[in-house]
Amino acid sequence: MKPTIKAFSLFVLVILIGLGCARKTVTRVDTNTDIDLSGRWNDADSRRVAEALSESVIESAWLENFTRYHDRKPVVIVGLMTNKSHEHIEAETFIKDIEKEMIRTGTVRVVQNSVFREKLREERADQQEMASPETAKRWGAELGADFMMFGTINSIVDSEGKRQVTFYQVDLELANLETNEIVWLDGKKIKKYIVN
């Protein structure tokens, strides 16, 4: 029966080598690890943008100028992020990191954007009827913002055969709500070279 066994071994070997069907495995990794799989926008890019831009916005001259002139911290609101890239990019991941950095360093005060302000107002309106008068929050005591942050995400894709270069540019700007003056403007560029 030797040849039969031989044939069977060959058969098993062919299957194992040629058609190995791996099981799905999941491993937890540090959130700061850069893992690039597809070459598209990913968490590492979002983190880089957040780090670069939050550092820039906190260390720029506008902050010191404002604090010295008004003797208080500026109030900032994050407005519209416009995505003009070719991908559906979640801007919230780095916007939240920038907000967190501003609040953490205590240099800037941040207020909610229009969507969440509406939610808060709904809650306040509800309190006027449902909450006890001592605890119900007043109307007209909202913190008015001094500056509004806007942003755009752009991308350029250049490809030839199996090679591709993807260029992302995230620009953020801070405008004075009273005067429309742009007081800070910075961007982060990310360029990726992908070979398939």
Place this chain on the structure above:
Amino acid sequence: MRHIYRVRHLLLLSILLLCFSCASYYQMNYKFNRYFEEGEMEKAEKVLANSKKASEGKAKLLYHLNRGLVASLQGEYEESNQFFEQAYTLGEDLRNNYWNTATSLLLNPNFTYYTGEDHELLLIHYYKALNFLKMDDRQSALVECRRLNIKLQQLSDKYKSNVLGKKGKYSRDAFVHNLMGIIYDADQDYNNAFIAYRNAIEIYQQDYQTLFGVGPPEQLKKDLLRTAYLMGFETELTSYEKQFGIKYQHEKQEGGELVFFWNNGLGPVKDEWSINFALVRGRGGVVNFTNDALGLTFPFQLENEEDYEKKNLSSVEFIRVAFPKYVERPMLFNNAYLLLGQGKKITLEQAENISEIAFQSLQQRMLKEFGVSLLRVAIKKATEYSVRKENDDLGAVIGLVNAITEKADTRNWQTIPHSIYYGRAKLPEGQQHISLHMQGNPRNGHSRDHDFVVNIQKGKTTFQTFHSLDTDYVYSALNY
């Protein structure tokens, strides 16, 4: 002793014959298919519900897909999404183990789990998203959009390294991008809608036009211009206006909108076809499977040369190898419009030809199919030869068993439409009566109307779907 062997062999053969019917997947589920095609959804559902084996078998993905679709057609959107969610999880997690793969190689591919064709896995989200939208759950519909995006990216990565070395592959789905745009649009996320519409236009123009003869729908062009306008993307608006030859005129929205999806006909079914290969022995134990008519040669290493010569197995043999193929179910109706009242008509445009996509997908991986099928036959032959050396009779029996069990994988999602058409209409607020008028080609002269009542809300998008199951084909189970 020899006599006992023969009896045993015959017994084994009979058992195997009973186990392996030559019916295709369509034929094996004939009862369900018949009820479904006749629109008898309750009966079709019952057939499925009673087949416990199917819900746990190797084709359980198809079971859940069919149950999801049948429930959706009955208006049971929540139940439908539960089945589709299970199908989605199966599509993500189903992995064939070594045993399945080994058995499929030794016998036939139906011993592996059916893990779904690319376009089928995308369609799960189409149905799920629409079910959510009908239940007015936009957030959940958007989750399906995100999943679609991931799936689309996986699809384009899968076909990046080009096996056939030809351009023009189904690696991007224009309709799905368009659908994502429509859902983002309904959520008033015009930015994401714009990106999705723009990607859809590009794919229709670059891929779909040449591969399937489906260009960008006029409605998509209008939607792209509108979202560009709403986002204040003036450069893009002007550029697309020029490209499409349309001057965009913004209309203030007074009532609501209706997006109508017409799922037309039935997608193709898989059948089997066989090719005869000549087994030509080469040097050093190499055996070539050749088919001169198709210009195909696949070499395989079987055993060492001496063994063949000793057993006189060097002569040319002919073997049959089974491959899957699609059989189209042509549409009975090939155009339709919506009648909105006051004589206003909205023509529904073809956005996706699923049938063509199915054919294209199979063609794209045909070389791989050939390879796997031939490897299967090569292994069967190797086993047969080895046994023959020990016992000629047993070897002959194995040869016969191999021939009987040779079968292609004919499983596919057979309840999806042939093509998807759609249209967008502005309608006043409140309950509106609309009528769908479907027409066949001049040859068959068929036409049919279907009336609907839709509830339009101010500033909102209402979704309505209709699946016409008619096909222009007098078919019987024997055809598949």
